[in-house]
Amino acid sequence: MEKDEIKKRTTEIDRNEEKICSKCKRAIQPGEYYIEDILTDEITCSDCDDKRILVKGEAFFSID
C-alpha cells in the first residue's frame, strides 16, 4: 500500500474513532481541542487540560 493511501486510511479511522479523555473518561466533542501524548495515544480533554498549569515561574528560558 502506498504511503499516501495508508495516511488517508489512518486519518479516516482516526476521524471515526471516538476519543476518550484518559483522565475524566469523557468523550471528546466535535470541534473541541484535546492534547495527545507525543509518545503514546493517551488523550486529555480540554477541561482536564485547563486544570493543568502550563508554565510555573515567570520566565520561560530557552537556549536560543
Next chain:
Amino acid sequence: MYILRRISEKDAQIRFKTGNKAFDEINPDGTLKNYLDQDNLHGGNYLTFLLLENEEERGNSELLAVLRFKYPSIEEYLKELTLCSVSEKNLNTIREKIEVSNLKLVYLSRIGVIEKFQEMNISQIMINFFEFLIAKNRVNVLIYVKALKGIKRVIGPSYRLIGKNQDEKWGDYFLASRIIKFEPK
C-alpha cells in the same frame, strides 16, 4: 491599556531585561534591537510578540513581556530529537504522528518577563496567548521547547519531557513537547 502585538520597527529601542544572565545574553544592550533583527520582519526565522502597557496620557509604552517562536521544518525537529538521544523507537513514533496527523511544528523559543513584574503569572498570559495564536485556525500542532536544566520547573505537566542534551554554551537542557489536536466538526 494593555496590548499584545507583534514586534515592529518602532520597538527597537524599548528596554527589555529579565535579570537572568543566560536569557538576557541575546540582547546585551538591554533593548529589543536583536529580537527585531532575528524576527522574520528582518529576514530571520522568528516571530516575536510583545505585551505592553500603554499610557495614553503620557504617550509612552512599557514593555512587560516578550514571546518568541518559529515554525521549523520536520528535519530540524528530528535533528533536535536525535541530539537529545531520543530512542529510534520513539523517533519513529513521533515521525509517524507528525505525518499521519499532518502536525504543524512550532518551536517555542522564549517567554520572558521583565524583572519588575516577575512572580505575577504573566508567563501564563503569554503562553495562553501563544497557544491561541498557533491553533486559532483549528490546526493540529506539535510544540517543542528546549529548557535549561536549572529551570525545568517552569515546564508544566502537559509538556512531556522526551530527551536531554548538553550544549557547549548553555549546559544541560531538556527537550519537551506537547501536541494539540482538534476533533473534526
